[in-house]
Amino acid sequence: MNRASANFDPASFAASFAQQFPSASLSAQDMSQWFKAAQQMFGALPGAAGQTALAGNGAANPFAGLFELFGKSGSLPTPTAMHVDPARLGELQADYAREFSELVASFNQPGLDTAPALGDRRFAGDGWRNPFYALPAALYLLNGRFLMRMTDLVDADAKTRERLRFAVEQWVAASSPANFIATNPDAQQRLVQTHGDSLLAGMQHLLVDMGKGKVSQTDEAAFEVGRNVATTEGAVVFENDLIQLIQYKPLTATVYQRPLLIVPPCINKYYILDLQPENSLVRYAVEQGHTVFVVSWRNPDASLAHKSWDDYVGDGPIAAIDVVREISGQSQINALGFCVGGTLLAAALAVFAARGPKGQKGRKSPVASVTLLTTLLDFSDTGVLDVFIDEAHVQFREQTIGGALGQPPGLMRGVELANTFSFLRPNDLVWNYVVDSYLKGNAPQPFDLLYWNGDGTNLPGPMFCWYLRHLYLQNELKQPGRVRTCGVPVDLGAIDAPAYVFGSREDHIVPWTSAFRSLPLLGGERRFVLGASGHIAGVVNPPAKKKRSYWRNDDVGVDASDWLAGATEHPGSWWTDWSDWLAGYAGKRVKAPKAYGNVAYAPIEPAPGRYVKAKA
Numbered sequence: 001m002n003r004a005s006a007n008f009d010p011a012s013f014a015a016s017f018a019q020q021f022p023s024a025s026l027s028a029q030d031m032s033q034w035f036k037a038a039q040q041m042f043g044a045l046p047g048a049a050g051q052t053a054l055a056g057n058g059a060a061n062p063f064a065g066l067f068e069l070f071g072k073s074g075s076l077p078t079p080t081a082m083h084v085d086p087a088r089l090g091e092l093q094a095d096y097a098r099e100f101s102e103l104v105a106s107f108n109q110p111g112l113d114t115a116p117a118l119g120d121r122r123f124a125g126d127g128w129r130n131p132f133y134a135l136p137a138a139l140y141l142l143n144g145r146f147l148m149r150m151t152d153l154v155d156a157d158a159k160t161r162e163r164l165r166f167a168v169e170q171w172v173a174a175s176s177p178a179n180f181i182a183t184n185p186d187a188q189q190r191l192v193q194t195h196g197d198s199l200l201a202g203m204q205h206l207l208v209d210m211g212k213g214k215v216s217q218t219d220e221a222a223f224e225v226g227r228n229v230a231t232t233e234g235a236v237v238f239e240n241d242l243i244q245l246i247q248y249k250p251l252t253a254t255v256y257q258r259p260l261l262i263v264p265p266c267i268n269k270y271y272i273l274d275l276q277p278e279n280s281l282v283r284y285a286v287e288q289g290h291t292v293f294v295v296s297w298r299n300p301d302a303s304l305a306h307k308s309w310d311d312y313v314g315d316g317p318i319a320a321i322d323v324v325r326e327i328s329g330q331s332q333i334n335a336l337g338f339c340v341g342g343t344l345l346a347a348a349l350a351v352f353a354a355r356g357p358k359g360q361k362g363r364k365s366p367v368a369s370v371t372l373l374t375t376l377l378d379f380s381d382t383g384v385l386d387v388f389i390d391e392a393h394v395q396f397r398e399q400t401i402g403g404a405l406g407q408p409p410g411l412m413r414g415v416e417l418a419n420t421f422s423f424l425r426p427n428d429l430v431w432n433y434v435v436d437s438y439l440k441g442n443a444p445q446p447f448d449l450l451y452w453n454g455d456g457t458n459l460p461g462p463m464f465c466w467y468l469r470h471l472y473l474q475n476e477l478k479q480p481g482r483v484r485t486c487g488v489p490v491d492l493g494a495i496d497a498p499a500y501v502f503g504s505r506e507d508h509i510v511p512w513t514s515a516f517r518s519l520p521l522l523g524g525e526r527r528f529v530l531g532a533s534g535h536i537a538g539v540v541n542p543p544a545k546k547k548r549s550y551w552r553n554d555d556v557g558v559d560a561s562d563w564l565a566g567a568t569e570h571p572g573s574w575w576t577d578w579s580d581w582l583a584g585y586a587g588k589r590v591k592a593p594k595a596y597g598n599v600a601y602a603p604i605e606p607a608p609g610r611y612v613k614a615k616a
Contacts, residue, residue: 082156084155088153095146107131107134107138115131115134120137133177136183137177137183151164152165174431176427179431179439186440190440199441202440205441205443215433215434217453218451219443219444219445222446223446228448229276229451230274230607232277233248234247235603235605236604237601237604238319238604239604239611240319241304243316245293245295245296246293246608247327247597248283248286248291248293254590254592255590256291256587257330257587257590258368258586259292260290260586261320261334262285263295263336263341263344264339267340267456267459268339269297269455270295270612271608273540275449278542289586289589291593295316296611297457299457305408305409305411305460309466309470309485310487316344317345321366326598327597331366333368335349335370337373339509340376342375342376343377346372349366350485350491350495353490353491353494353496354491368498369585372515374502374507375501377518378475378517379477380517383507386472390473393468400461411459412458412460413616414458417456418453456616458616470483477490478492478521480493496523498524502515502528502539503515503529505531505532505533505538507534507538515528516560527552528552529550529551530567531548531549533548541575543573548572550574550577551569551570
């Protein structure tokens, strides 16, 4: 305990506080008890948890580890001065002075008791209508707008400007008056109403989150994989070091001959596609008469830290395709890949093509069709994630977890990946929960989507580093023969199966125009469909909800802007369009299988299996 905390007298402080704020409805006794409880809670913090927080290892400080994504200072190039055109800067300063004067004048009115609404949901509470709190909030919004405008004036390349915008956005989001109890009237009101209990509860939430290394977004105790998420009935019929393969129980008397294999992203748990029965793409496909198999990726620990990109392709989609073909007795199946799962699937299909026919009567492809959902094959525009990726960052990762320079390989921790994605939307996915949980003391509410969002997965360092360098940084997958995977040069153009390619209009991780760039890389017939909303909500849009829209234009030989201009909007879910398309490649209907697997691949355990339950 430091000298200041040792000399702190809760009773004296409480008496002084009560005298200065007689209208606070907090007695000196209440305050004294509150500070004693807080002192007990944080007594060891500066020496233990506090140091952990400062170190950024397992800390709840939302920024802990974030800027390591840009690399260590030793690996970064020397910063260069940035130039701003003086004339444009002068115009911006004049605009700011004018709007500042107008804002101050609007608050400097005699008898102003209620400030106008600020138009930002962070300041929507009644307390923010008090001019004492509204003016700083309004000035904050003004300053934030002009700081973002100032970044647009910087004379720099597009990537540097986007990095600058990202950094300024983080600073602006963090400095909101809503994030501090001294300037948040809603948090102050709750403090008074609860006699200080709200802040004590907030401190308890903070301590718990410091142990987890992330800001809690939901009540994680309310969910259990296999009990109230990922509940579609099935069985694990195959497993290796990296995947379990789940086969789902038919829900129809007859099924299509060709089964459907789903390859989800390896950076998340698969059950985003099987969250609840009413929004499960897995269950929907089963209900349409498909025999569905899903890859459940393992959450790697230190024993798997050496695994490579080739391991993920070979032991992932390649192994799964082979097993599904053997179980079904079909030489061709249908396959679907989501996000990086789609990238892995495309790489696997290119490997099959490079290896040539294998008992398929002259056909190279082991699939009758391929579906790619929000998938990058051309990495020339990687959306907001591009701000993190450059040579310095990739070298940093290679040296720390990639096994370079003779160092042992490590893991890219799932919590770090989750925090990175949260900071892509800092107000919604970080500071909103900081305010509600820490300042107001509210327990996070149960929300299955946010539970999945926080249920991250580690990645082996060599695999992660290869992915960053060869795809994100050097964009080699789109170049025929440039990349060798599983011992062969791969060419996406050799994938001759018909392809259904889907992008989400507001996707900030895989911009829809980047998903569209997959089309000329593939060798078969292609259909592109654009869905509304973002990376997850655009994909998980069940027909029963009757929400959103999708756009179709069968002319895929044009650029993205011309495609969109000629596209027709259809209300509802894209799932129905995909289901109709997929039926054309699924074969005839046959009796549904009565058992999982076959003699060679007997059921191992019920779905969802062990791998998906392992925590990062």
